[in-house]
Amino acid sequence: MRLTTYLAKRIGYTVFVLIGLSILIFTLARVLPGDPARMALSPRAPEWAIERLREQLRLNEPLPIQYLYWLRDAFSGSLGESLVTRRDVLTDITEFLPATLELLLFALIFDVALAIPIGMLAGRKANTWVDNIVRGFAYIGVTIPAFVFAIIFLLVFGYVLQIAPTVGRLSPGVMSPPKITGLITIDSLITGNFSTFVDAISHLILPSFALALGPIAQEARITRSSVVENLNKDYILASISHGLPERRIILKYLMRPSLIPTISIMGLDIASLMGWAFLVESIFNWPGMSRYGIIAMLRKDLNAIVGVVMVTGLVFAIANIIVDVIVSLLDPRIRMIERAK
């Protein structure tokens, strides 16, 4: 099967998964105790006003009918009105999502740039002091949650040392570049505004690094153990016995099979990144999806809850499709088996 057919098939599956997810979260949001209409209006609002809002939200209809209405609106490009912002949820999400995506993107860049080289190094120097240090740090990274790192970074680098900003995406007084992608770093580069770009990067470093540490530790450990395993495999010994240059053995024959488990795990780590991003965003006052999502849950803003969960699910699904494609490019066995299905 060709790559395009394979992709089309995967995307087809993803649509089903997302519809399943929407049914689940739609139902869950509505069966929780608490009347969203009453919570949206003030506690002293008259009964008739609450009843009118309930009508308006179609809360008096049976659940499946409510869902079908929601689905119809979703396909025509509306996720319903938010009771908090009084705007369409989709409009809200397009406003807040880019900040979260930018944070995730930089966390991923840190992740890939550090986890793989550190893991390769530790694996090649297995059981030496280098490896022991890496393993020690990896344990710390795996066990301590991202928000703890976020608080430590905030205190140490932001408050005590004062070498990096700790609030928001840009310093006060720095103009946001015109919105093209919504990612300030990219938009400022496109418009050639270099000082804004630097300011945006300096704001990104602490939160994205705090976010990335867990996955870095996890993936470095996995890379290390798969390098150790592969180093003792006959095919690496055979490459050495044929007199191939060391660099070529490591960067070609060792690296490719060693990275397959790492990249697979990366797909799962992206999902946990999304989750941790909610807490890290709160700590760094990052104007992303987290505040929106948290308020939505506290106020039982039904449409916003469903919208935020759906977008998170979508990002996760896309990340996993990309990861699966990369893995299948790295490993011909997976490619042939997957695509033969």
Place this chain on the structure above:
Amino acid sequence: MSNTLLNVEELHVHFKVYGGILKVLNDVALKVNEKEKVGLIGESGCGKTTTMRAIMRILPWNAIVPKAKIYFKGKNIMKMSDSELKKLRRGSISMIFQDPTAALNPVFKIRDQLFDIVRYTNLEVGKNLSKKETEEEAVRLLREAALPEPERILDSYPFQLSGGMRQRVCIAMALASAHDLLIADEPGTSLDVTIEDQILRLLKQIVEEKRTSIILISHALGAVKGFVDRVYVMYAGCIVESASTSDVFREPLHPYTKGLLAAVPKLTGGGVPEGIKGRVPDYMNPPIGCRFVTRCEYAMPICERKQPRMINAGNNHEVACFLYGE
């Protein structure tokens, strides 16, 4: 007497493992002359592969080599620099691994793997091959290893080939650089017997045509009978007997070799032979004397105290056993 190509003396290899040190190879000595076909026989786990990996300098990280002299054309491999080793591996010695499935990188096409080997072995002799020349050479090597449709093989991944084909690919890879010595580590053991036979015939034909030396490792004396000129018998990390192939079969001296020969089932009937009683000694605490002492039916008091040295029993037939003097 022809020239000595490889001379291994006093080779000791230990392995550091959880809970202690495995003293596997104990004073291994063997010699391979130019154009000679040598067999190394012994049961699984006796250190045959370790000996060969020590020669290629590809022992695993936990191996310790307290003592070793491995001379190849008069030069000590143990003291070679990285570039000398590279030259040796690219131009002189090559090894065929026991399991061809494990010896081929699973995520690269044969083309990728074989081309690299061809390119670097030729680079070593000053030939910078173009892509087309590399391909021609690769195809030639595959043909030499008796593989049909070399073009299709090049475009396959290892998992798309049969076991026999994989082993032939490994042979083709080894042929790129085995100009003096080919080490074949049980080259058919992981295959069925008919394929094993074909592989052995192919190897014999190749080394006779190219006039290179070969060390053929096997756990079965019968498999090497029609192949090699001389046999080394190994037991628990020690060489116990060395003689011309015909002498070993006609008159085995060491009790272990006798046991090995008796353990071969005969076509003429008589049921399954008894085999050798007991087990290979614990490498962590090997016997102080002869390592075969616990299983030997001729064991004497001296065997427990002292390690037997190789002695010449005449006609270049050497044996490490107190039954024959000292």
